[in-house]
Amino acid sequence: MCTSCGKLRHEDRERSSYSHKATFLARMAGTGPASYVGCFSSRISASEILKSYKTYINACPFQKISNLLANKTIKKLADGATTLHIIDFGILYGFQWPCLIQALSERPNGPPKVKITGIDFPQPGFRPAERVEDTGNRLQRYCERFGVPFEYIAIAQKWETIKIEQLKIEKDELLVVNSLYRLQNVPDETVVVNSPRDAVLNLIKKINPNMFIQGVINGTYNTPFFITRFREALFHFSSIFDMFEATIPRENEDRVLFEREVVGKDAMNIIACEGTERVDRPETYKQWQVRNLRAGFRQLPLDQELVKSVRRMVKMNYHKDFSVDEDGKWMLQGWKGRVIHALSYWQPAQN
Numbered sequence: 001m002c003t004s005c006g007k008l009r010h011e012d013r014e015r016s017s018y019s020h021k022a023t024f025l026a027r028m029a030g031t032g033p034a035s036y037v038g039c040f041s042s043r044i045s046a047s048e049i050l051k052s053y054k055t056y057i058n059a060c061p062f063q064k065i066s067n068l069l070a071n072k073t074i075k076k077l078a079d080g081a082t083t084l085h086i087i088d089f090g091i092l093y094g095f096q097w098p099c100l101i102q103a104l105s106e107r108p109n110g111p112p113k114v115k116i117t118g119i120d121f122p123q124p125g126f127r128p129a130e131r132v133e134d135t136g137n138r139l140q141r142y143c144e145r146f147g148v149p150f151e152y153i154a155i156a157q158k159w160e161t162i163k164i165e166q167l168k169i170e171k172d173e174l175l176v177v178n179s180l181y182r183l184q185n186v187p188d189e190t191v192v193v194n195s196p197r198d199a200v201l202n203l204i205k206k207i208n209p210n211m212f213i214q215g216v217i218n219g220t221y222n223t224p225f226f227i228t229r230f231r232e233a234l235f236h237f238s239s240i241f242d243m244f245e246a247t248i249p250r251e252n253e254d255r256v257l258f259e260r261e262v263v264g265k266d267a268m269n270i271i272a273c274e275g276t277e278r279v280d281r282p283e284t285y286k287q288w289q290v291r292n293l294r295a296g297f298r299q300l301p302l303d304q305e306l307v308k309s310v311r312r313m314v315k316m317n318y319h320k321d322f323s324v325d326e327d328g329k330w331m332l333q334g335w336k337g338r339v340i341h342a343l344s345y346w347q348p349a350q351n
Helices: 015-028 032-038 046-059 062-077 097-105 130-146 196-207 226-247 253-272 285-294 304-317
Strands: 083-089 113-120 150-156 174-180 211-217 297-300 322-327 330-335 338-348
Touching: 046 062, 046 130, 046 253, 062 097, 062 174, 062 211, 062 304, 062 330, 062 338, 083 097, 083 196, 097 113, 097 130, 113 130, 130 150, 174 196, 196 285, 211 285, 226 253, 226 330, 226 338, 285 297, 285 330, 285 338, 304 322
Parallel strands: 083 113, 083 174, 113 150, 174 211
Antiparallel strands: 211 338, 297 338, 322 330, 330 338
């Protein structure tokens, strides 16, 4: 386990400060890239990560609300479809899909065939597709349990290099592209002149889905100027640690694991790495709005009843400082007035 990411001990009363000091020291020592890669050497099992995610989801509504809104929208869209094909850019462990699979299994006229193309970045080591393949195996078992016909396609490569033929799109499939909070890991035009980020959007447009569901981290820390980036990252991650402090006991082991394996890795990459090695490059939702429109997408309206229901859910079940708001056709989630997550629906303009 890397020392820079791994020392967020639960007895430390200043975890946010400690994390930023560790990443800053790694940068000053010139060991940022090695420290970030070292973060992936710890063999944390999917079950341990899932357990820590559950703790995070129970305390913080961001991921739960995003998944709920996306899944309910997909379920409604797929009503009457015989095959639902979800192309998930950034599937990770596939935590989003069991709830949708279960809901589809209860459809009065029987479930559709669920086909998921799970896309993620290749992992370091000899088995770059191991995680994305393991995700497919878990989802396969879940579909068998609920009697839902299932097909899975695993793709682990740079997203901008994916060809549409690899996605095995067939006629009469209801097609949804889903990408929640992972497009920020695709390089933009500040890294490569021919922006890989725009190339992925062009691929999605070519796929011509019935809907493209996009969730973004509302990040202002993607500047090439280190001092500005460090300051903005400090504001962002301080909000995250403040949120944890208000909602999860400090000694909770799942919180420690989540801080280390998720938040710590992100902070290490943003602060200590540069160039192609800095893979966390978020944009604000307003910047994504411009990028998506420029790529030839049109934005679809939010389901107002769904937004009202999730707003009530957050108000009733979560800390009072969490918020759900709207700006244009974006649903915004925040903490103490700071917008952290944003979600919206899109479609190629020619549709």
